[in-house]
Amino acid sequence: MAFNPVKQRPYGEPKEVVARLFEEVGGIPKVMELLDLSRTRVYALADPDSTNEISYARVCTLTEDGATAAAQHLAALAGGLFVPLEKAEDADWLALAGEASRRNARNIAALMESLSETARSPGEVDQQEARDLLKILDEQLGVLAMQRAKLSLIASGELEDNANG
Template sequence: MAYAPTKPREYGSTKALVARLIDEAGGVKQAAFIVERASSQVYAYADPDVDAQISLDMARRLTVSTGSTALAEDFAALAGGVFMPIAPPNAETLESLAAAKAHEHGRMVSSLFIAMADNHVSQDEARKLLVEADANIRVLVAMRARFAAIAEGK
């Protein structure tokens, strides 16, 4: 059967992940250029009816050259986590943001514990708490990245 870019792929499958990686690389032609393979071979990597598999090396090259987060998100989920990209920390912005978030962070952590203690969290409440938690986690991770850079002498 011939490859069709719109073939349905099983949600969460390796073929769906590869299709996303190829899309984020700018399409089949650009991905083929990056991995130094024919376009037909790159099509096959994402085709659920073809047994061809992309190598981890090629997938990493696509990730490095495009900044795609597809693999990181998938691997983090497989490991029971979440991948959350952060912007490189700017010293002045990070310091003022950290100071402003300090009080808010304590309030947010209290909200999370209270919500978990009553064991009765609605979907709306969970969504609001996730938005707050993600914003605070980004600040904490950015601060961690800054301290890691200082520790490495950068």
């Protein structure tokens, strides 16, 4: 069987998650550099027809470089949700809360409209649209989680100066 690096991978399958990890860090050349592997070995890690598996240590390396696909996948398997947080130190969290609230209202309205059968919408969300909507919602949940973390620090007394966000 000929090697095909662009094989179909069912969404959410382990090899598809690995392929997303590779995309998130910048592609095959960057993965080769980060993991110190040859192109053939890297392709094999995401090849659904290969028995090669990526190690947990290598997944950690890619995650430390900014890839979140594995964290999202594992959280879903565990019945939870992974929401990446922005750095809260310099953020104006009150402004972020206001913007998140405005965007949340717009996105919920758009989501409800897309799920309702109207003249503009068939009332169905396809897989790609669902993935796109999940990215938007995850971003909003991340802002709210960051705000919750900061409020917890204020409530516990660990963060004294909260006058400027």
